[in-house]
Amino acid sequence: MQIEFDRDTCIGMFQCVAEWDGFEKDEDAGKAVLLDGEEADSDTFVAEVPTDEELDAKFAARVCPVDAISVYDDDGERLVP
């Protein structure tokens, strides 16, 4: 499973950080940080989600109020949102 984080859209409410350890706070920037994320596009980061963390990563995507986080299965099909 893959997670995609649109840092530009993020408004720094940090609900995602509470749901999954794959996100951290950048209080100075007012943005989340996708740990181990690779920049795929300008201000868009992607990372592989470990199998045992998939549920938490999906919750992180669900709670984001601005849909800055998307989750895809291994076939590239979007699962959340």
Ligand code: SF4
């Ligand atoms: S929940 Fe969404 S808006 Fe809030 S910090 Fe996480 S990615 Fe950014």
